[in-house]
Amino acid sequence: MGDTRWLSAEEMRAWNAFLAASALLNRQLEQQLKDDSGLSHPQYEILVRLSAAPDGELRMTELANGLINSKSGLTYQVTQLEKAGLVRRRTCPTDVRGVYAVLTDAGRRRLEEAAPGHVAxxxxxxxxVLTPEQIxxxxxGLGEVTARLRALGR
Incomplete structure (x- = not known):
């Protein structure tokens, strides 16, 4: 423990502010999406990613990597979206292990309905809440954190 670089008061303030803000923001966004569209935040993000992809489809592994989600967590969310008719799955014709998530017309409409409230x-x-400089x-700062953590590959 003698080699531990303890956080300074300002570093601790930053860490605690990050924890509180991220938890509270996630709670607000989750509730807003649930109330307005019946979607969870992960489901909304899946629809966003698919809508931005060519032909509205992505391989499940690519989608999981982009969302920083486990494959099992993504599978659960896609299953829920599939039951609601917002997404469908299709197999890859060149790789029997490959599965694509595909945005349906109903999924695109739900996203278009949900997006204005979510953005607001x-x-x-x-x-x-932030100044342009703070943004x-x-x-x-968070982009750098993301890049370094992605480089670890975990």
Whole structure:
């Protein structure tokens, strides 16, 4: 323990602010999506990723990597979306192990209905609270954290 680099008071303040803000923001966004569209936040993000993909489809492994989600967690969420008719799955013709998630027309409509309220909530609870300089600092700082953690490959 003698080699431990303990957090300074300012570093501890930053860490605690990050923990509280991320938990509270996630709670607000989750509730807003549930109330407005019946979607969970992970389900909304799946629909967003699929809508941005060519032909509205992605391999499940690519989708899991992009969402920073486990394959089993993604499978559960896609199953729920599939039951609701918002997503369908298709097998890869060149790789029997490959499965694609495909956005349906109903999924695209649900996303189009959910997006305005979600964006308004993100703006109200995060973007409009910060100055442009703070937004840049958050994006740069958390972007660096994300890049370093992705490089670890875990």
């Amino acid at each position: 909530a993100v703006r109200a609870h995060l973007i409009d 840049t600092a958050v994006a740069d």
